[in-house]
Every structure is written in C-alpha cells, then in structure tokens.
Amino acid sequence: MINWDDYRLILAIARARGLPGAANSLKVTLSTVFRRLERIEETLSTRLFDRMRGSYEPTDSGFELIRAAERMEHEALSADRIIAGRDQQLTGLLRVTVTDALSVSFLSRHIPSFHVKHPGINVEILSDDHLLNLAGREADIALRPRRPAEETLVARRIATIHWGIYASHETCKSLGKIQDLVSLDGQKFISWSGGSASIFIDKIIPTTHCPISSSSLTTNAELAAHSDLLVLLPCLMGSQWRSLSPVIAPLPGPVGELWVATHEDMRRNARVKALFDYLVLAAEADKDRFEGTA
Structure with a gap:
C-alpha cells in the first residue's frame, strides 16, 4: 500500500x-x-x-x-x-503572479498604498514572465497582458496598453522632433524577443537595425538608457523610466490589454476581493499612463 x-x-x-x-x-x-x-x-x-x-x-x-x-x-x-x-479575514498571505514589466511599472507604485490600507495582508509578488497556475494555488491573483483562456477563472479587463518608442535623453535630443515613424528609417533598435510587438515596427519603418535583443522589457529599457539605441516599450513603462524620453508615443499601431484574474473558487475570499477591487481602481487612475497621454 x-x-x-x-x-x-x-x-x-x-x-x-x-x-x-x-x-x-x-x-x-x-x-x-x-x-x-x-x-x-x-x-x-x-x-x-x-x-x-x-x-x-x-x-x-x-x-x-x-x-x-x-x-x-x-x-x-x-x-x-x-x-x-470562504476566508473572510483581511489577514494572511496573498500571492500575485505578474510579468516583470508590469511588476516594475504598475504594481510597485500601488502595492505600498494597498499595504497601508490593509496592514494585515502580506503581499508576495511573483514576478516572472512564466505565469503561475491559479487552479493549482501557485498564486491567488494574476495580472496578465491578455485575456485568460481558462474557463475556471473570473477575469476583468482593467486597462488598454498602448506602446511607444523611447530613447535616452541624449539620443532624443540628437534626433530632434520626429514627425512620423518613416522618419526613423535606418535607426538602430533594441529588439524584444519575448513578444510580437516589434513586428509592428518592422512593417512600418522601411529599414531598422537591431544589434541587441533580449526577452525582458525591463532589460531593454536599461539597454536604451545606456546607449544610443531606440526601444519599443509600453507607454506605462517608458513614460516613467527616468533615463528615457519619448521619441514617438503613443504609437498608432495595435494596442494590448491588461486583465486581472482569480479562480472562481477564490473570488469571495476577503483578501483576494480586496486586492482585486484595488487593482481595478489603480488601473483606472493610471488610464493616462497606460494610453500614453499622461
């Protein structure tokens, strides 16, 4: 046995x-x-x-x-x-799975104030582009840049993600005022190998050179900050990166979505409900940042 x-x-x-x-x-x-x-x-x-x-x-x-x-x-x-x-206590551990880029540019600004409001809740941010399994209790809440496909999840779209092209302050000064994407013909870019957003740039700009690439948007932002290369970033991220300035933002191309989700069995848990509702309000407050109009 x-x-x-x-x-x-x-x-x-x-x-x-x-x-x-x-x-x-x-x-x-x-x-x-x-x-x-x-x-x-x-x-x-x-x-x-x-x-x-x-x-x-x-x-x-x-x-x-x-x-x-x-x-x-x-x-x-x-x-x-x-x-x-069924737990209705606003105390204990709450785990959030989120991509590294959203962790840095969104959660890091809002979780501290959530903790002030709910000091009994300990929030663990699981920052990784490999999103964890909510059904397996690997996390309690997920922030995802696409609509969750799992039928057992309760999800809500909380933001529209616009993109922009950014560069270091010095590079932006040397470029001058850019009227359109075609004006960036021949410029050097940092390519994001972790997603398809870079394909949009390749289609619009006649000739681009990508001597450096990485799978991390946060790494790409820092690479741009320390070089003369241009980088494609979500406006929420690029607009608050201290060493970067917008070249063109927001872009007229396709936009993404931000969803917050939890398992249907956990939606009435007091800790989960508190953070779920808080993130909805936080995204509404950041609407201009997400859309690149801040």
Whole structure:
C-alpha cells in the first residue's frame, strides 16, 4: 500500500520526466527521490518508469498511478480553494503572479498604498514572465497582458496598453522632433524577443537595425538608457523610466490589454476581493499612463 506522498512523488517524476526535476519541485535531495521510488516499486512489485536516455518514461502501471494521482491532486486542490474562498479575514498571505514589466511599472507604485490600507495582508509578488497556475494555488491573483483562456477563472479587463518608442535623453535630443515613424528609417533598435510587438515596427519603418535583443522589457529599457539605441516599450513603462524620453508615443499601431484574474473558487475570499477591487481602481487612475497621454 502506498500513501499520498508516494503518489505526489510519482506525479512529480512524470511531470519532470526525471529525478532531478522531481527533487527540485518537491524540495528534497536527488538521493531521497531515488530511494523513495525504489521503495514504491518494491512495495508494488512492479516497475513504474522505464529509464530511457536520461529520462523517465511511465510504464503501463506507472500511467495508472499517475492518472490516479492527478485525480487525487485535483480533488485536494479543489477542496483547498473552496475552503480558502470562504476566508473572510483581511489577514494572511496573498500571492500575485505578474510579468516583470508590469511588476516594475504598475504594481510597485500601488502595492505600498494597498499595504497601508490593509496592514494585515502580506503581499508576495511573483514576478516572472512564466505565469503561475491559479487552479493549482501557485498564486491567488494574476495580472496578465491578455485575456485568460481558462474557463475556471473570473477575469476583468482593467486597462488598454498602448506602446511607444523611447530613447535616452541624449539620443532624443540628437534626433530632434520626429514627425512620423518613416522618419526613423535606418535607426538602430533594441529588439524584444519575448513578444510580437516589434513586428509592428518592422512593417512600418522601411529599414531598422537591431544589434541587441533580449526577452525582458525591463532589460531593454536599461539597454536604451545606456546607449544610443531606440526601444519599443509600453507607454506605462517608458513614460516613467527616468533615463528615457519619448521619441514617438503613443504609437498608432495595435494596442494590448491588461486583465486581472482569480479562480472562481477564490473570488469571495476577503483578501483576494480586496486586492482585486484595488487593482481595478489603480488601473483606472493610471488610464493616462497606460494610453500614453499622461
């Protein structure tokens, strides 16, 4: 007979397709995972994983236990969310998953005042472009630059995100007044490899050179601040970056959206509701910043 911790171990190995990733997710040593898997297989008298070129592939018996573990995990998480959703105390931990750019340019200005209003709530900002799973209780609230696709989430669009072209103060002075995008023909840009917004620039400006690129908008902003290169940024971000000035902002091109979301089981949780409503009002207050008209 195996217990829930054993099922969790099997599920972790399957998801990581190996022992190192499982050990990392379970926060135990590699040798612990190895020994526990050996014990489980010995108890069941069957092999659960085939070792193939460094990865662990489930056997038929392994698949059966993995499916059972997934069902158990789903039920446990569901019960956890339902109980947490009934919590009406404005105290405790509240986790927010958000992209690094939104964390820097939006949350960092509003969370301190939220803490003043609700000193009993401890806010943990999980700043990463890999958005965490709300159903799995990896976070309680998500700020996402696109509409969430998960049917179990309650979401609200709170802002329209406009973009602009920015450069260091010195570079802006040397460029002079720019009338339109075509005037930037031949200029050097920092490319954002983490999204499709740069494609718009390539279509409008006849010739652009991108000698530097990164997957981080915050990195791109700092690169522009320390060089003569131009950078495409959300207006909310570019307008408040101290070392940058607008070349053209807002751009006439496509705009994005900002959504705040939580799991439907958590929408009545007092902490979640307090921050959810607060972020809606914060985005309304920042409307001009998001649209580049501030």
